[in-house]
Amino acid sequence: MSDDTLNMTDETNGDFPKTERTKLKRLPKRGAFDRQTVYGILDEGFVCHVGFVADGHPVVIPTAYGRAGDVVYIHGSRASRMLRAAGAGAEVCVTVTLIDGLVLARSAFHHSMNYRSVVIFGTARAVESDEEKTEALRAFTEHVMRGRWDDVRWPSARELSQTTVLALALEEASAKVRTGPPIDDEEDYEMKVWAGVVPLETVVGEAVPDPRLPAETPLPEYVERFDVSTRNES
Ligand SMILES: Cc1cc2nc3c(=O)[nH]c(=O)nc-3n(C[C@H](O)[C@H](O)[C@H](O)COP(=O)(O)OP(=O)(O)OC[C@H]3O[C@@H](n4cnc5c(N)ncnc54)[C@H](O)[C@@H]3O)c2cc1C
Secondary structure (H helix, E strand, C coil): CCHHHHCCCCCCCCECCCCCCCCCCCCHHHEECEHHHHHHHHHHCCEEEEEEEECCEEEEEEEECEEECCEEEEEEECCCHHHHHHHCCCEEEEEEEEEEEEEECCCCCCCEEEEEEEEEEEECEECCCHHHHHHHHHHHHHHHCCCCCCCCCCCCHHHHHCEEEEEEECCEEEEEEECCCCCCCHHHHHCCCCCEEEECCCCCCCCCCCCCCCCCCCCCHHHHCCCCCCCCCC
């Protein structure tokens, strides 16, 4: 794998193609296919949901992920059914969802949420070489907290052999974004009931040192300054 592929920044321009699978039929005006929007959502998220068919029935499993360039990596134990199924060539559908607000309308029917979400389709590739696995785990670690990889012990050969890493190329993806106030039926705007948006965001709490941490160990700057929404901006 080249360094370019693993660069955390997005150097690939151009929109994702609208395919039969990704073309939004429901509220298409909320759709987005530009890489900036899709990658912005992926870079802010921590958890994806991996959907696949195993033993004849659909399964959706939440898991952590990382993006590096045009690839999303997921990883885990070799015993994971999800990783075994997806690594054996099963088609997957991966989603990432960010919630920005609760949209309270005047009618129960028009309640909604402000959100940014991504849907990705593809067939994952099992990462085989230790070199690429290490690079993928670096991308994974840096996705969660940029700056961390340089401080920590890198995976040993044994740890790598116990870890399955899958790479999902970002080739077929869509984003959908809802913003703004509720959209009520015209006659309901006369109602004397509060309506609007309750914003939601992920707030970073104060870091709690491990009880076994030597007292003199300084808090890394990247932890002190950690910001969920901007952490992967260039
Ligand atoms: C937090 C949240 C809450 C939601 N609540 C509701 C709800 O209560 N009821 C409801 O009907 N819908 C809700 N949605 C929207 C929902 O995700 C679907 O977009 C919608 O239900 C239409 O589904 P569909 O299969 O008919 O979409 P279609 O338009 O037929 O989907 C076609 C393609 O469009 C793309 N697409 C569709 N939805 C999304 C998406 N959300 N993100 C990225 N790409 C997408 C995919 O590539 C998909 O394969 C919510 C979305 C989010 C993120």
